[in-house]
Amino acid sequence: MKRGSIAIVGMGVTKQGRALGVTEVELRRQALEIALADAGVERDAIDGYILASHEREDLRYLGLSPNFSWPVQTGGATAPCTFIMAAGAILSGQAEMVACAYAMAPSSGGMPGFGGKMSFGSLGYGYPAQVGMIGAASAHALHARWHMDHYGTTSEHLGAVAVQLRNHALNRPDAMGYGQPITLEEHQASPMIVDPFRMLDCCRDTDGGAVFIVTSAERAKSMAQTHPVYLLGAGMGHNIGNWHQRDVYAHHDAIAPAIGRALAQSGVSLDAIDTAQFYDPFTISVIMQLEHYGFCAPGQGGPFVADGGIALDGKIPSNTGGGQISGFYAAGFTPLIEAMKQLRGEAGATQVKDARIALTSGHGLNGGVQNTWSHGTLILGAEA
Amino acid sequence: MIGDLVAGELDAPFWDAWKADETFLLHRCATCGRHDWPASCCIDHGQAPMAWVPTSAAGTIDTYTIFYRAYVKELAGDVPYVVAVVRLDEGPYFHTRITGIAPDAVKSGMRVRVRRGEGDAFPLFQSE
Numbered sequence: 462m463k464r465g466s467i468a469i470v471g472m473g474v475t476k477q478g479r480a481l482g483v484t485e486v487e488l489r490r491q492a493l494e495i496a497l498a499d500a501g502v503e504r505d506a507i508d509g510y511i512l513a514s515h516e517r518e519d520l521r522y523l524g525l526s527p528n529f530s531w532p533v534q535t536g537g538a539t540a541p542c543t544f545i546m547a548a549g550a551i552l553s554g555q556a557e558m559v560a561c562a563y564a565m566a567p568s569s570g571g572m573p574g575f576g577g578k579m580s581f582g583s584l585g586y587g588y589p590a591q592v593g594m595i596g597a598a599s600a601h602a603l604h605a606r607w608h609m610d611h612y613g614t615t616s617e618h619l620g621a622v623a624v625q626l627r628n629h630a631l632n633r634p635d636a637m638g639y640g641q642p643i644t645l646e647e648h649q650a651s652p653m654i655v656d657p658f659r660m661l662d663c664c665r666d667t668d669g670g671a672v673f674i675v676t677s678a679e680r681a682k683s684m685a686q687t688h689p690v691y692l693l694g695a696g697m698g699h700n701i702g703n704w705h706q707r708d709v710y711a712h713h714d715a716i717a718p719a720i721g722r723a724l725a726q727s728g729v730s731l732d733a734i735d736t737a738q739f740y741d742p743f744t745i746s747v748i749m750q751l752e753h754y755g756f757c758a759p760g761q762g763g764p765f766v767a768d769g770g771i772a773l774d775g776k777i778p779s780n781t782g783g784g785q786i787s788g789f790y791a792a793g794f795t796p797l798i799e800a801m802k803q804l805r806g807e808a809g810a811t812q813v814k815d816a817r818i819a820l821t822s823g824h825g826l827n828g829g830v831q832n833t834w835s836h837g838t839l840i841l842g843a844e845a
Numbered sequence: 846m847i848g849d850l851v852a853g854e855l856d857a858p859f860w861d862a863w864k865a866d867e868t869f870l871l872h873r874c875a876t877c878g879r880h881d882w883p884a885s886c887c888i889d890h891g892q893a894p895m896a897w898v899p900t901s902a903a904g905t906i907d908t909y910t911i912f913y914r915a916y917v918k919e920l921a922g923d924v925p926y927v928v929a930v931v932r933l934d935e936g937p938y939f940h941t942r943i944t945g946i947a948p949d950a951v952k953s954g955m956r957v958r959v960r961r962g963e964g965d966a967f968p969l970f971q972s973e
């Protein structure tokens with residue numbers, strides 16, 4: 462992909478919160494309306510549809526008539542994956558304007574896996590559910606424990622992430638943690654869930670929807686009303702390679718191939734990144750990604766955050782909307798939404814000054830035995 | 846509580862051997878000697894040379910987590926419990942419970958071995 466040949470011309474984000482009482486497809490419809498208005502286009506402009514998850518009744522209920530509708534599910538890496546697929550469809554001449562859609566309403570009973578049943582992925586790599594290893598927190602906890610035992614990372618380091626993210630969320634009305642400060646002492650006093658994660662190390666499921674409208678940079682030029690953000694580079698990695706090498710827990714995911722390709726496509730170095738928006742379901746995710754992306758040395762992610770490294774005036778302002786832990790959990794779309802806001806100058810109290818280039822990550826498809834299999838990196842720019 | 850065994854078809858020889866006399870098999874490539882768990886395909890030599898062979902059933906704890914919360918009601922009586930990733934001496938990871946030790950006494954790097962003679966449907970490990 463040539464740098465800057467693809468543009469995101471519309472973003473629609475619904476209310477994100479607990480127990481909204483709205484179905485997933487209705488959340489997507491709402492998000493689509495907002496995204497269409499944001500892009501200044503009508504429904505019939507959408508000639509490609511990519512849904513994070515399985516498509517059933519979306520097209521009818523959303524009133525769309527595209528030439529294709531593709532389901533994609535690779536967990537929290539689905540969000541960057543939808544952008545990559547949209548770029549592929551546009552660059553291969555299959556579509557001019559693709560809607561990438563997401564919504565989850567776990568409080569309406571949409572989450573698979575638990576309640577006496579074998580959880581997702583529980584058989585494929587060693588029967589973790591059989592011995593009571595259930596849920597994404599425990600899968601990430603294995604990496605956190607490895608990191609603590611190998612590098613000396615502490616629970617206070619994890620707490621520093623939680624407090625920093627909450628500090629970002631404090632003044633952001635779009636965040637679940639808006640107006641609710643926490644202290645390191647409160648983090649340390651919060652109950653242990655799956656060692657080493659305490660309650661305040663974990664995100665909570667959120668209901669909400671998001672739709673992005675993706676088109677060619679050429680087409681974006683003719684769209685007077687829009688405020689386009691450009692896809693500069695993209696890359697993906699899969700942790701199965703580390704599994705084969707028996708080196709899973711030292712890694713958060715297979716980040717190296719993802720960032721390598723994304724930087725090469727974008728033609729920028731890490732120094733050029735103004736803000737990073739990491740997928741952060743658990744505090745360790747921020748620490749390990751800072752290291753594996755190269756923003757700090759291996760093992761130094763905890764001290765880096767504790768010293769203000771991801772604050773607004775830090776070396777790399779990160780997860781400025783509070784991330785998934787203190788912002789909202791829209792799967793891999795949380796980082797993309799915040800990156801878009803930053804590059805459009807819409808991030809309010811936590812706007813990074815002169816943010817021109819943003820890095821975003823997504824990882825997911827919980828393998829049951831380790832944190833996630835799939836990792837995606839997107840580098841977005843305010844200019845092509 | 847360890848749930849009723851749900852054995853994957855591809856791993857049937859492992860489960861049969863464990864059930865018969867607590868023999869602990871791994872899937873091994875006859876060409877390079879690489880062992881895998883669960884049933885796998887050698888990344889260098891494909892599926893043809895793979896066979897199930899008896900192994901030491903011992904290894905080292907690579908990492909672990911302690912569950913303080915029961916995610917399903919059947920596990921309420923178990924918490925706190927440890928799920929560890931054992932790096933078997935032959936190479937593969939094996940996810941299991943560590944028994945016979947207080948959860949907070951479990952450490953990374955600890956030597957462990959499969960527990961036998963307790964009628965475990967799923968192989969659990971204990972300190973060596």
Ligand SMILES: [Zn+2]
Nearest residue numbers: 874877887890
């Ligand atoms: Zn081989």
